[in-house]
Amino acid sequence: MSVQISHLTKLYGSQRAVDDISFQAQKGEVLGFLGPNGAGKSTTMKIITGFIPQSEGTVTVCGHDMQQQPLEVKKRIGYLPENNPLYYDMYVREYLEFVARVHKLGNESKSRISEMLEVTGLSPESKKKIGQLSKGYKQRVGIAQAMLHNPEVLILDEPTAGLDPNQLLEIRALIQSLGKEKTVILSTHIMQEVEAICDRVIIISKGKLVADDTTDNLQQRAKGSVAVCVEFKENVSAESLQKIKGVKSAKQERKEWMLFAEGKTDLREEISRYAKENNLTLLTLKVEESSLEEVFKSLTTSNFKP
Amino acid sequence: MVAIYLKELNAFFSSVIGYLALIVFLLVVGLFVWIFPDTSVLEYGYATLDGLFTTAPWVFLFLIPAITMRMFSEELSSGTFELLSTRPLKESGIILGKYFAALTMVLFSLLPTIIYYISIYQLGSPIGNIDSGATYGSYIGLLLLGSAFVSVGIFSSSITNNQIVAFVLAVFLCFFFYMAFDFLSKLDLFYAKTDDLVESIGINAHYASVSKGVLDTRDLIYFGSFNVIFLLLTHLSLQSRKW
Numbered sequence: 001m002s003v004q005i006s007h008l009t010k011l012y013g014s015q016r017a018v019d020d021i022s023f024q025a026q027k028g029e030v031l032g033f034l035g036p037n038g039a040g041k042s043t044t045m046k047i048i049t050g051f052i053p054q055s056e057g058t059v060t061v062c063g064h065d066m067q068q069q070p071l072e073v074k075k076r077i078g079y080l081p082e083n084n085p086l087y088y089d090m091y092v093r094e095y096l097e098f099v100a101r102v103h104k105l106g107n108e109s110k111s112r113i114s115e116m117l118e119v120t121g122l123s124p125e126s127k128k129k130i131g132q133l134s135k136g137y138k139q140r141v142g143i144a145q146a147m148l149h150n151p152e153v154l155i156l157d158e159p160t161a162g163l164d165p166n167q168l169l170e171i172r173a174l175i176q177s178l179g180k181e182k183t184v185i186l187s188t189h190i191m192q193e194v195e196a197i198c199d200r201v202i203i204i205s206k207g208k209l210v211a212d213d214t215t216d217n218l219q220q221r222a223k224g225s226v227a228v229c230v231e232f233k234e235n236v237s238a239e240s241l242q243k244i245k246g247v248k249s250a251k252q253e254r255k256e257w258m259l260f261a262e263g264k265t266d267l268r269e270e271i272s273r274y275a276k277e278n279n280l281t282l283l284t285l286k287v288e289e290s291s292l293e294e295v296f297k298s299l300t301t302s303n304f305k306p
Numbered sequence: 307m308v309a310i311y312l313k314e315l316n317a318f319f320s321s322v323i324g325y326l327a328l329i330v331f332l333l334v335v336g337l338f339v340w341i342f343p344d345t346s347v348l349e350y351g352y353a354t355l356d357g358l359f360t361t362a363p364w365v366f367l368f369l370i371p372a373i374t375m376r377m378f379s380e381e382l383s384s385g386t387f388e389l390l391s392t393r394p395l396k397e398s399g400i401i402l403g404k405y406f407a408a409l410t411m412v413l414f415s416l417l418p419t420i421i422y423y424i425s426i427y428q429l430g431s432p433i434g435n436i437d438s439g440a441t442y443g444s445y446i447g448l449l450l451l452g453s454a455f456v457s458v459g460i461f462s463s464s465i466t467n468n469q470i471v472a473f474v475l476a477v478f479l480c481f482f483f484y485m486a487f488d489f490l491s492k493l494d495l496f497y498a499k500t501d502d503l504v505e506s507i508g509i510n511a512h513y514a515s516v517s518k519g520v521l522d523t524r525d526l527i528y529f530g531s532f533n534v535i536f537l538l539l540t541h542l543s544l545q546s547r548k549w
Binding site for chain 1: 312386394395
């Protein structure tokens, strides 16, 4: 078990920023950390990386306890904090050389630095000052410094913030390939990203862990309400649509109709029969993939109710 | 520690601020020692470097806080301190790296003034008629005083993420420890009773003592513990930020 968190609690005064969170992350796993703003994602990450101490609970990384052997733990972690702090008046290469010296990479440092510059696509920018780079390139510098010492555990707080769509795909692919041999814990707000790269998802809300499951399982969970998206050439009314067998409710979204089924029945058959019977031209008919977004919404908003 | 030391030194010498600080120091001291008639060695007629050793502490009083003000404040305000403290570095190493970097800058600012010593050595009649022992002592005293100011400056920088606050606080604390105890000892409360003791809390008494060319262990212990206390306070203030 490369990262093991048990009963982690962080108190700020009487406020419980992180409330009794336990989870594990294994080698070869990309773990997505989700939660609304202020849920305690960053606080948890700050505790795992040893920036702030926990109030209760333990953090164990590769068999080393954070409180007893902080240096051993820190050696094995690569960290990209949120907002990606960097020394703006340092040159890209100079900064990576500094990081290499901190990690005592020695003879390896030269080859590691050029490898990282290559991987993150920073080579053409390596002679610029960090402050002169665009946001996306700064983000790449942040990712490069986190991976430079080849850590076993990577903790990335919103790694793809500020990247353009091409860079986004590149960085996601990079994280995914890293996840094969390392433990990657990343936080993000983008659900597609989670669906694309995370093997497992942890959702926290108001400091509490509300879900810890594989991405597939969580998507399954949302399947409770199957929705079908239909579009007809002709105008139809909601009442007539609701008369279709198995339809619980119908909702219009511009020209398209969202039909929600009772239970898990597939509505498509009934809908095409309905169209035929009423001489309607069917333009669209597809099952809406129940997305993680729905699960996320239901898990994190239900907490607001008393 | 070495990585931090080199980084700080690099930051200092790859920016305008570093050279500006050195030039300002040499310019001010040079004006007082050679040009201003009231303090100039040439007008004074005696082959001594006293002008340098009375002016330099006052210039250091502003210069050293200017050097140290960004050391922690900048890291705290930009968030880079988070990266620094999640790397396999001991906090004491971070503090000492920055401390020695600032001390090296103080040393660099003093090095060119050796030319003053050589000039006055040559100008003496007969040549070499200068109290070399006192001069060496004064240089050591100036370095010790500089180290005390550096530790105060680093402490001030660690308690705020605002560089200006760090600067003003450091100047005040440096002045307080440098001169205030001299003045306080003249209060009726202490005068002719414990004024020696009060005076010896301040830096100036020890600086003056070392400047005579006598290296008294008491003075060395004073400067040593002064530095250690402020570096420990820095450690405490950084620790308390995390809670």
